[in-house]
Amino acid sequence: MKSGLYARLVLACAILLSVLLTGLGIVLGQFFPLFAGNTDLTIQHHYWLYLITVLVVAFLISLFVAARMMLQYAKPIDEITRIAVRIAEGDYLARTRMNGPEYDNELSIAINKIASNLQEMSLLRTMENERLKTLVESMGSGLLMFGRGGTVNLVNGVLEKTFGLSKKSIMGMTYKEIGLPPVVETLIDDVFMTEQVHESQVQLDGENSTAYVSVYGAPVIGRHGNWLGIVVVMHDITKLIRLEKVRKDFVANVSHELRTPVTSIKGFTETLLEGAMDDPAVMKMFLGIIQKESDRLHLLIDDLLALSGMESEGFTLQYATVDMKDVIDDALSAVSRNLEQKKMKTITNIPGHITIEGDIVRLVQVMVNLLTNAINYSSENKTITISVTDANERIRIEISDEGIGIEHLELPRLFERFYRVDRARSRDSGGTGLGLAIVKHLIESHNGTVDVESEIGVGTTFQIHLPKKQDY
Known part of the structure; x- marks a missing residue:
């Protein structure tokens, strides 16, 4: 490590004093014979000893005084230099001392101000980097940024998940090497060639599903108009x-x-x-x-x-304590005429009085729709079974018929609007194709679920699960 300014100044001062006092001693020694040519040799030796002693003492005193004077000015500069070196190495918390008159100067104040400003700038830069990182990683779209050479220098997690890529493996690779769909590569080519914004919709065919992505590519221009690369944003529009x-x-x-x-x-x-x-x-x-x-x-x-x-947003249910026996009785009364026309009978299994919190009008509507469905898709002289089971915090309602049944492939779409397994038969029965969609919406509004099981030629069973208590 290089010696400080203070040490160098003290050394220089010592050398200078040594030279000056040595020269002074030599000069004074030359004048001695002029005043005492026949002086005894012993006295001359004493004189030389005395002269040397005086010169040495003068040297030490002068060096001490000079050192003390330089300490006030040079030592703070050495410390300020060390602090400046620490700041230059990135330690923005370093500060010079201000607890002495030798440190209370404009240089110390300026160094501390510079360190404080750099610390604030460093904190702001760290915060901005964290915000940018959070924004990039939390945004719902895939982000990919290329430098001027076409190599990847920024990618977020959404894009990794969308295309099954790894950030570590693709950083530094060109866009033609990372395995993007050809349509996306062509769009990136166009942005690089034209330096203009380009957009496109891409269909991604997976093993079990198809996804749609909107791709937006744009050049990245610096503050002074210099070309920095391009940014590609990919937004999943499958739901849209x-x-x-x-x-x-x-x-x-x-x-x-x-x-x-x-x-x-x-x-x-x-x-x-x-x-x-x-x-x-x-x-x-x-x-x-x-x-x-x-x-x-x-x-x-x-x-x-x-x-x-x-x-609609304003739709609400009128909750009250509802006896499930009353709900089923009201629903059976509503479809009694249809039951009589097809000479069908019903069996109800309700153990005692099972009550829940619900909207009785909407629950009756659900039961009427399901019973109407069972009647329409059953032939004459068949039986519909309705059972209610207490399952701790929930209840289970089952409506089983002996109708024509539904193919297993049709079950996932059964609750879609206007979806009909047999359109001709539905139309003849007077159905609108909206009954089961209404059932699903009302049950989910009650925080419940509805499922269906069916077998061709045997019949269909709808299962409804509802909570006894609602969370308001």
């Missing part, structure tokens, strides 16, 4: 694509379901106006068909309005 498909299917289904009864009503009305009303029997038959289609249209509109109301 599926929702758009659901919306299109819904519009198509509603249009179809509305058009069918309207077409029938219009056709039979035109036939009556063209002369068929002259025949009372034909007119009665046609009016009956018109009434049936009008009822079906009315039921469809009611179900659409009901489902729309349930899915």
